[in-house]
Structure formats: C-alpha cells, structure tokens
Amino acid sequence: MKHKLGVIIPYRERQEHLERFIEHFTKFMSDKKINYQIFVIEQYDLKPFNWARLLNIGYKIAISHGCDYVCFHDVDMLPEDDSCDYSYPMKPTHLAARLSNYNYGLPYDEYFAGVTLFNKYDFELINGYSNEYTRWGASDDDLLSRCYEKKLPMDVEWIGDPSKTTRPLTFVNFDGKKSFVEIHSNKVKSIFKDSYTISLWLKLDGIQDRRTDHYGIVSRPGYHTGIFIDRDNRLYCEMWSQNKKGDKTEWNVTSNIFGKDYFTQNTDSLLHLTMVHDKENKILKFFINGKHVENSPKNYMGDLYVHEDFSVYLGAAHPNYTEKSAFFKGGMTELCFWNTDLSDKEVKSVHNNSIPINPKKINHDYKSIESLVGYYDFKTHVKNKIFDVSENENHIFSNGAWFKDENLILGNYKISPYRRNGKYIVLPHEKYQGANYKSKAKQDEIDLNHKLFLNKKDRKIDYLVDGLTTLKYKIYNKEKFMKKHWIYSVI
Secondary structure: OOOEEEEEEEEOOOHHHHHHHHHHHHHHHHHOOOEEEEEEEEEOOOOOOOHHHHHHHHHHHHHHOOOOEEEEEOOOEEEOOOOOOOOOOOOOEEOOOEEHHHOOEOOOOOOOOOEEEEEHHHHHHOOOOOOOOOOOOOHHHHHHHHHHHOOOOOEEEEEEEEEEOOOOEEEEEEEOOOOEEEEOOHHHHHHHHOOEEEEEEEEEOOOOOOOOOEEEEEEEOOOOEEEEEEOOOEEEEEEEEEOOOOOEEEEEEEEEEEOOOOOOOOOOOOEEEEEEEEOOOOEEEEEEOOEEOOOOOEEOOOEEEOOOOOOEEEOEOOOOOOOOOOEOEEEEEEEEEEOOOOOHHHHHHHHHHHOOOOOOOOOOOOOOHHHEEEEEOOOOEEOOEEOOOOOOOOOEEEEEOEEEEEOOEEEEEEEEOEEOOOEEEEOOOHHHOHHHHOOHHHHHHHHHHHHHHHHHHOOOOOOOOOOHHHOOOOEEEEEEEOOOEEEEEEO
16 A cells, blocks of 8 residues: 655745745655645634644545655745655654754653654544644643543653552642641751751652642742652752842753653652752752752852742642642652752762662662761651651651551653654744743643643543534645645634
8 A cells, every 4th residue: 555645734924934835844754655735724713822722633634645655744834854754654754853952852751743644543533633723832732631531552661669668658648739748947947057958759740730830849848949840740840049230040951851741640650859958059869769860960149049938848839828829739758958069979879779778777879877967767656747857857847747657669661752863954933032932821822722631631521522523623725736736724
C-alpha cells in the first residue's frame, strides 16, 4: 500500500512565515519519495486563535483528500536536514526534537508540539486534539496524555532504584486543603539567616488541589524561602536577597524532573530532595536523589534576606493566607535541618543510593552530624506533637496532618513521546518578543489552559469525549495553489 501524507498547518496572519515555509518545504521534499499534500487551515473568524481545533479540522479535510497519515506542522519550523523523516509512522511520532531556538534541544522532556506525525488509526483512537484550549499552552500536553490513556506506544524510562526501602518509613501526610505542620523553634528558624541545608524524602499524591503558582513543602514565609512544587508538579527551591537600597530579588533553582508526571500519576514514587544555601559564597543548590538538578548550583547577588516574623511550615507556603495558602498534597519523611551547607559528597552520602538512613548514625563522607539541628522521622508523636529525634528538643506540631507507615518503590516512570531526531530551524516570531509575550493577558490564558488540563487529568470531566467527535466548523473558502497545496479558510 502506498501511503499519502497530509501536512496540516494552522494559520492566521503569518504570510511571511507561510511563504518561506511553502518554498522551503517544497524544495526539501522534492527528492523524497513521499506522496503528500499541504493543507493550510486558516482561522477566518475573529475569535481567539485555536491551534488544536484547526489541526482537527485539517485532519478531517486531509482524510477527505485520501490521506492515511498526517503531520501537524507549525508554520515557523523549517526542516534542516534528512533527520526530519516524514515517512509513515507506526505510532505517534514527534519530529521536532532539535530546535534552533533551544540550542538544538527541547524546551522540556514531554514536549509534543511543533512537528508531529500520526497515522489515521491512532489519531482517531484518541479522538484527536481537544477543541477547548485557545491560544497558548496545554493542548500538546493534553494530546500526549490522550496517547498514554489509550496505551499507544511511548518512550518509558525508570528514574530511580526499583528496590524497596530496607526499613518501614513513617510519613506525615497532607491533604492539600488545610493540613500542615508548624515549626516555631527558634533554633530551626534561625538557620535561615546563615548557611543551611534541608533534606527530606518526598511522596506525592496526585496533582496539587489548588491552582496557584506554588505549594509549600518546607516554607519559611514572608518572602518565601524553602522547597516548593509548582502547578506543573515541578520541584524547586527558593530564597531571597536584597541590595543596599532594600530592593528584594527572588532566586530559585528549578528541576526539569517532575515530582509526579502528568501521565502515569504513579503513587508509589519516592524522591530525595536537598536544598543547600552557602551564605559565604552566595550559592544556592538543589539536589534530587543526591545529584544536582539541571540549574544547580546557582550564584546569587546581594545580601541574604529573611523575614523576621514567621514560623517554618511543612505542607503549606503559609496556612493563614486565605487566597494563596498553597497547601501541599502528599507526604514526607526523614526531614532534616542543618545549620551548615553540606558538601556535595555529604548530600550524596545522606541520599545513600536511594536507601533512607539515620543521619545521626551515618559516617564516611558525612561529617556534619554535630550541625544537625532537627531530625524528624515522624515515628514518635503524641497527639499533635512530633518529636525531634536529633535530641536537640526542637519539636514540631501537626495541624490536621496524619501519619502512615509505608514501604515504597524508590523512583518514578518518565514518559515521553517516541521521537525521530529531527533538526529544525525556528523562524523568529513576534509572540516571543517584547512585552506582548509576557503580558498579563497571555499569562492569564496560559493559567486558564493549565487549570483546564489539570481538571481533565483529575477526571473532573471526561476529557476523551472532547475532540474529533465534537468538532464543529464551517468552510468559508478553499483555494488550490501550485500542485499539492490547499488553503482552507474556516469559521
């Protein structure tokens, strides 16, 4: 059987890009033995641009022209060499793996946009794209999630150690709504004024409930300092500095490893997190499973700033902020505070190859036992009081959190789309320039799309119903040009 490819381009007011793409792509495909047609799908109405809906429309049109597979193609991406393979895909396939505007890398591991191939069977099995996302954000994440839901072939990598813990662990658990733990010990609070280290084992329980920017895992509020997770379930640490004028600057180190990925929602994962602040050298470090994350270490400027008034909280950024309390959903164990910056070797030793250990007893590369200010394994608690087993008497207090003994799998699955290693030139685009890109209006649109996606993932709605089967549109005009190209104007 000879296959026929439909190249689908969502379009609105990008004439210069379209002309360059058509010329470049036609020349690129001239020596390829691929039967193809290009379908430019122009949104003719004045409603917000709906990229994914245009791709669904383009798919239906391409199939009506006899195509049995499609390529969803951004108009500003030009194939650079023969690594861009447009042949028939046996499974959902991402082509845009090396992008010029990301130093020939990817914006993030799960990226599934730009240039994507689907055969007819797979795209109809997932019911196409969602029609509900407008403008920027989340529609490609939704597409990858649909592929995972329907068990289509994907790349799966295990991150971590598949062995189980050698001893039972007691977790303090938070509901993501109102539960937290308060630390009002002056000795613990004071470590944030100098060099310090925080480490813990973390377990997440699905996507965070509230839709704010960040959720507190360990937080010293005011200008928030500590370890957090964002709305995408991306883990990071944060601190603040100030200059001589008193102006304050936020510094954070963010990981590209998700605490729990969107797609598997694996509940048996356990990650070791370590935040290290070196005041003398003005360095912030963040480790996951004993290794520096991608953006660590980071140097900061100015002088360390710490607000004077607040306790330290577990499970909330601050429990008394009614609108931005950002309660955390999940659990933790083996929480430690040191009043020194642990070396990289010490952090690795405390991680101990994914086997939780007692930091009061560890030796060899770990030299900071005497600097341990507080250690909480959460085994010893009476009513709401949780005892400090470092013997420093820095006890802490639960507010609605609960305790559970567990043995957990140490690690998580990393899910990403199958890729051909395509190399693409990305044309300059005004949406990436100036204030328009970072405008409040655009950020609000991104936020709304994120909330919609998370609601879909939480099964608050059946997201697979929305797609090809619910698609509504009208063809305003169609025009054929050259030999292989169509422009469809749709409403």
